[in-house]
Amino acid sequence: DGGITQSPKYLFRKEGQNVTLSCEQNLNHDAMYWYRQDPGQGLRLIYYSQIVNDFQKGDIAEGYSVSREKKESFPLTVTSAQKNPTAFYLCASSFRRILSYNEQFFGPGTRLTVL
Amino acid sequence: DAKTTQPPSMDCAEGRAANLPCNHSTISGNEYVYWYRQIHSQGPQYIIHGLKNNETNEMASLIITEDRKSSTLILPHATLRDTAVYYCIVHKNTGNQFYFGTGTSLTVIP
Numbered sequence: 001d002g003g004i005t006q007s008p009k010y011l012f013r014k015e016g017q018n019v020t021l022s023c024e025q026n027l028n029h030d031a032m033y034w035y036r037q038d039p040g041q042g043l044r045l046i047y048y049s050q051i052v053n054d055f056q057k058g059d060i061a062e063g064y065s066v067s068r069e070k071k072e073s074f075p076l077t078v079t080s081a082q083k084n085p086t087a088f089y090l091c092a093s094s095f096r097r098i099l100s101y102n103e104q105f106f107g108p109g110t111r112l113t114v115l
Numbered sequence: 116d117a118k119t120t121q122p123p124s125m126d127c128a129e130g131r132a133a134n135l136p137c138n139h140s141t142i143s144g145n146e147y148v149y150w151y152r153q154i155h156s157q158g159p160q161y162i163i164h165g166l167k168n169n170e171t172n173e174m175a176s177l178i179i180t181e182d183r184k185s186s187t188l189i190l191p192h193a194t195l196r197d198t199a200v201y202y203c204i205v206h207k208n209t210g211n212q213f214y215f216g217t218g219t220s221l222t223v224i225p
Contacts, residue, residue, distance in 0.1 A: 106158030
């Protein structure tokens, strides 16, 4: 089955620890994204990557880091510098059609709780 | 990308059509209108998109006004499983970023 997987679904960490969230897709999509969602809020863009070995900061990149070494994978590291890391994290991917539509497909999300 | 305005919440009786409005008065000519929905604690699900013409698929219909300043998502026969937050997004294909606002929380009532 084609799709986007995120693991784990629930993650607990102690304050001050770095943690890496996994995102894998087998849709052959070029672009991948990380969003953060807080209770009752919309999605906010953390980082995005249009191609392998390239990525850009979104609206709330501080305290986060990413890598894009493979087309299929876009892991997100939540560092100890992120002041309020407890949130629901969503990964998405899309094609990069020029002058056409590019719907994003989302993974099931990872709920991170920092104790 | 142009910003969108949606009502924060709506109710709909089960089996009736749900009509969800969206204003995007600053939309430009090369921006598409997308609709997604998010059921609690899940990733958003793509529903439909359009540029100028009305569109229909197995999930919904999208009606875009002639001046493209607003659109309506129609769920023709709402079921309880359609209870979700619905996001209207306007997006141009440079940068590939999507802006998700707070959407409309639709509750389908038995």
